[in-house]
Amino acid sequence: MDAKKIDRLATTILYLIAGIIVIILASLLGYILVRGLPHISWHFLTAPSQSFKAGGGIGIQLFNSLYLLVLSMLISVPLALGAGIYLAEYARENKLTEIIRTAIEILSSLPSVVVGLFGFLVFVLQFGFGFSILSGALALTMFNLPLLTRNVEDSLRQVSFDQREAGLALGLSRWETVIHVIIPEALPGIITGMILGAGRVFGEAAALIYTAGQSAPALDFTNWNPLNIASPLNPLRPAETLAVHIWKINSEGIQPDAAAVSAGASAVLILAVLLFNVLARVIGNRIYKKMTAV
Amino acid sequence: MQNYSLADTYIKPLDPAEHELALETKNLKVFYGDHEAIHGASLQFERYKITALIGASGSGKSTFLRSLNRMNDLVDKARVTGEILYRGLDINSDKIDVYEMRRHIGMVFQRPNPFAKSIYDNITFAPRRFGEKNKKVLDEMVETSLKQAALWDQVKDDLNQSGLALSGGQQQRLCIARAIAMKPDILLLDEPASALDPISTSQVEDTLLALKDHYTIIIVTHNMQQAARISDYTSFFYSGTAIEFDETRKIFTRPQIQATEDYVSGHFG
Amino acid sequence: MDPIQQAMLKKSHAAKLERRGKLISLFCISLIVVVVLAIFFFVASRGLATFFTNKVNLWRFLSQTTWSPAVKDASGQPQVGALPMIVGSFGVTLLSAVIATPFAVGAAIFMTEIAPNLGKKVLQPVIELLVGIPSVVYGFIGLSVVVPFIRNIFGGTGFGILAGTFVLFVMILPTVTSMTVDALKAVPRHYREASLALGGTRWQTISRVVLRAAMPGILTGIVFGMARAFGEALAVQMVIGNAALLPTNLISPASTLTSVLTSGIGNTVMGSLENNALWSLALLLLLMSLAFNLLIRWIGKKGEIK
Numbered sequence: 001m002d003a004k005k006i007d008r009l010a011t012t013i014l015y016l017i018a019g020i021i022v023i024i025l026a027s028l029l030g031y032i033l034v035r036g037l038p039h040i041s042w043h044f045l046t047a048p049s050q051s052f053k054a055g056g057g058i059g060i061q062l063f064n065s066l067y068l069l070v071l072s073m074l075i076s077v078p079l080a081l082g083a084g085i086y087l088a089e090y091a092r093e094n095k096l097t098e099i100i101r102t103a104i105e106i107l108s109s110l111p112s113v114v115v116g117l118f119g120f121l122v123f124v125l126q127f128g129f130g131f132s133i134l135s136g137a138l139a140l141t142m143f144n145l146p147l148l149t150r151n152v153e154d155s156l157r158q159v160s161f162d163q164r165e166a167g168l169a170l171g172l173s174r175w176e177t178v179i180h181v182i183i184p185e186a187l188p189g190i191i192t193g194m195i196l197g198a199g200r201v202f203g204e205a206a207a208l209i210y211t212a213g214q215s216a217p218a219l220d221f222t223n224w225n226p227l228n229i230a231s232p233l234n235p236l237r238p239a240e241t242l243a244v245h246i247w248k249i250n251s252e253g254i255q256p257d258a259a260a261v262s263a264g265a266s267a268v269l270i271l272a273v274l275l276f277n278v279l280a281r282v283i284g285n286r287i288y289k290k291m292t293a294v
Numbered sequence: 295m296q297n298y299s300l301a302d303t304y305i306k307p308l309d310p311a312e313h314e315l316a317l318e319t320k321n322l323k324v325f326y327g328d329h330e331a332i333h334g335a336s337l338q339f340e341r342y343k344i345t346a347l348i349g350a351s352g353s354g355k356s357t358f359l360r361s362l363n364r365m366n367d368l369v370d371k372a373r374v375t376g377e378i379l380y381r382g383l384d385i386n387s388d389k390i391d392v393y394e395m396r397r398h399i400g401m402v403f404q405r406p407n408p409f410a411k412s413i414y415d416n417i418t419f420a421p422r423r424f425g426e427k428n429k430k431v432l433d434e435m436v437e438t439s440l441k442q443a444a445l446w447d448q449v450k451d452d453l454n455q456s457g458l459a460l461s462g463g464q465q466q467r468l469c470i471a472r473a474i475a476m477k478p479d480i481l482l483l484d485e486p487a488s489a490l491d492p493i494s495t496s497q498v499e500d501t502l503l504a505l506k507d508h509y510t511i512i513i514v515t516h517n518m519q520q521a522a523r524i525s526d527y528t529s530f531f532y533s534g535t536a537i538e539f540d541e542t543r544k545i546f547t548r549p550q551i552q553a554t555e556d557y558v559s560g561h562f563g
Numbered sequence: 564m565d566p567i568q569q570a571m572l573k574k575s576h577a578a579k580l581e582r583r584g585k586l587i588s589l590f591c592i593s594l595i596v597v598v599v600l601a602i603f604f605f606v607a608s609r610g611l612a613t614f615f616t617n618k619v620n621l622w623r624f625l626s627q628t629t630w631s632p633a634v635k636d637a638s639g640q641p642q643v644g645a646l647p648m649i650v651g652s653f654g655v656t657l658l659s660a661v662i663a664t665p666f667a668v669g670a671a672i673f674m675t676e677i678a679p680n681l682g683k684k685v686l687q688p689v690i691e692l693l694v695g696i697p698s699v700v701y702g703f704i705g706l707s708v709v710v711p712f713i714r715n716i717f718g719g720t721g722f723g724i725l726a727g728t729f730v731l732f733v734m735i736l737p738t739v740t741s742m743t744v745d746a747l748k749a750v751p752r753h754y755r756e757a758s759l760a761l762g763g764t765r766w767q768t769i770s771r772v773v774l775r776a777a778m779p780g781i782l783t784g785i786v787f788g789m790a791r792a793f794g795e796a797l798a799v800q801m802v803i804g805n806a807a808l809l810p811t812n813l814i815s816p817a818s819t820l821t822s823v824l825t826s827g828i829g830n831t832v833m834g835s836l837e838n839n840a841l842w843s844l845a846l847l848l849l850l851m852s853l854a855f856n857l858l859i860r861w862i863g864k865k866g867e868i869k
Binding site for chain 1: 826829
């Protein structure tokens with residue numbers, strides 16, 4: 001075969017590969033949505049789950065996922081901002097910084113099940129938080145922190161060094177300049193990263209099965225006192241999330257409608273992640289336009 | 295291009311009895327790691343005058359300027375030795391609070407760097423951080439400094455537009471306005487017109503001449519005509535050394551050192 | 564002394580803010596470092612107990628094939644042979660990487676060299692969405708589509724290494740693809756131009772010049788994908804069958820380090836041998852993740868020298 005023919009053949013194969021990947025995604029999404037969407041109803045989204053009979057919903061799990069997400073973002077976002085600022089603004093090029101960067105790299109590549117097990121050992125047992133929202137939120141923080149930190153650092157570095165000089169030459173501290181000038185300018189990137197991180201957290205299960213637990217006790221949605229055990233806001237109650245629920249009913253569930261519930265829950269999960277992706281784009285772009293508006 | 299002796303220098307001393315000094319350096323050296331970038335410069339800067347620092351690129355004039363308000367502190371491996379005397383204090387010492395010092399020794403950079411904020415906020419941001427909350431005072435500050443920077447007439451109708459929406463020359467004058475809103479004693483300018491077109495350049499030059507009555511100005515420029523047009527004193531830098539310092543008139547007509555003469559007559563640079 | 568002199572000799576508000584800010588940011592970064600150290604300390608202290616407290620022989624742990632920590636064998640030794648899980652983990656990891664690599668590299672070439680426009684508009688979002696799909700959803704699809712499919716074709720239960728491989732293939736595909744795209748984009752333009760100018764076809768240019776120049780980056784992407792596959796827990800656990808037996812083929816139930824951990828750790832008593840043995844598996848997982856990290860660094864260094 002001559003070179004031209006090989007070239008044409010290679011191009012065909014490459015188109016084929018690209019096509020197969022698109023088909024894989026399309027069939028994944030198609031399967032989940034076709035199987036799951038018919039199952040989604042107001043009842044499904046709000047009713048509590050059932051362990052032994054059909055007709056269970058995912059109301060509590062959905063709430064748990066959202067609450068856990070909010071709580072873990074509340075902990076991890078300030079920490080990631082602080083750590084990202086350190087790396088982008090204060091870290092000098094030396095051995096210490098190298099060690100810090102290595103640590104972050106290692107943390108970001110740790111299997112999430114290991115992070116979950118560590119959370120189990122330390123938060124659940126050692127600190128006595130038990131299987132709880134709090135333990136889960138801390139585990140998710142560890143899981144999410146390295147990527148968020150890197151995102152903050154990258155976004156800050158995107159802002160020209162000129163801007164820091166401008167602030168400093170006026171007698172402002174580096175800290176003030178970063179907080180009031182650099183961060184606002186880096187906001188589109190930071191927000192996009194945060195929303196993508198939120199999507200990751202929302203779908204995470206391995207880090208949660210031994211921290212937030214695998215049970216979803218009934219909640220009293222009229223009781224908003226965070227100290228009451230039946231209150232949805234109580235951070236020390238066990239809280240099975242949507243993703244954990246899908247895993248649970250598939251690996252040991254005995255509900256007759258387990259497959260349908262999983263499909264419905266998966267569809268909700270996928271839609272949520274899609275929503276996070278779209279939001280990340282839209283909000284990032286909008287803030288960017290606003291910041292650079294002329 | 296021939297090599298000139300770095301030992302051959304002429305620094306005209308200013309008699310403090312006749313010339314009030316705003317700033318003075320004594321044996322100022324700058325190191326980047328092991329490399330000595332400035333070899334002990336001792337220069338005097340007279341109050342309410344414009345002093346120009348000229349020289350080829352890489353001659354150390356910008357490095358020297360950035361040491362004067364300790365912007366080199368930002369550079370990881372930079373080290374500055376020697377004295378910088380301001381109001382009788384050596385501001386190159388650890389005892390001096392650099393943030394307070396920089397409020398009195400302002401700086402304008404080569405590339406215009408307004409904040410991504412409105413014109414109004416660009417000017418009032420730092421004063422507000424320093425505690426000025428009075429709207430009237432701030433309004434007045436914006437107007438005065440924009441007028442001094444010769445920008446007021448062009449932007450007074452829309453102070454809320456972004457500073458980035460201005461043209462390059464306007465942005466640079468906004469940066470000057472931002473710096474003088476702090477009411478500094480001394481204004482350091484690092485090739486403020488190098489990124490600008492000729493019309494904007496002459497606008498900035500006019501601005502500087504008008505500012506001379508209230509500020510001591512030290513300006514780095516690679517443009518000799520500019521130095522000749524606006525400055526009272528000029529210092530010629532060559533290879534990290536302040537080779538010659540004198541009244542601008544003399545530097546451009548009767549320089550004492552061969553290197554200076556070759557540079558100002560355009561033989562290298 | 565004039566007020567300015569006095570002010571310059573005092574610590575300014577800005578200096579105090581700077582100090583405080585620096586401390587805050589230092590605290591945040593230190594916390595991350597402490598967490599990493601703590602993870603290693605706690606997992607190691609638990610995982611090593613099997614060998615130091617329960618006196619299990621390390622070599623037996625790594626080479627024996629019977630995993631039933633609660634039962635002692637004829638010689639009175641606890642049966643904690645982790646080889647089935649080690650083989651299972653490496654099996655799914657290597658197989659999924661082998662399948663994913665041609666797809667990922669092909670897709671990356673398509674996106675950078677063949678049809679950048681189509682790549683950016685179609686393939687890029689597809690890849691990003693694939694990353695975003697949670698692993699339990701992959702597990703669910705594996706369970707309800709892949710496993711029955713394998714059962715229908717090859718017989719048996721359908722659970723096993725093959726099912727795990729398929730699921731992991733899709734999961735690591737986006738990781739490897741996007742890193743390969745970065746590697747290809749980093750190849751300077753003039754490499755391609757030089758080759759094309761010498762009369763090379765597009766494919767010759769890609770296969771002989773671009774791919775070769777991007778090789779360290781592509782390898783890094785593959786190792787990243789393998790690290791992800793090795794550490795993935797739930798999706799694999801849902802389709803592999805969870806039988807701690809040394810796999811003899813690809814379609815009989817098997818297990819991985821992560822699958823045994825997820826199903827086991829809640830059912831054992833803290834401090835017991837059964838529990839310690841599981842922590843030893845976790846430690847192994849941790850060390851492998853570290854090994855992948857080192858491998859990536861090593862490839863990066865090699866690439867630099869060239």
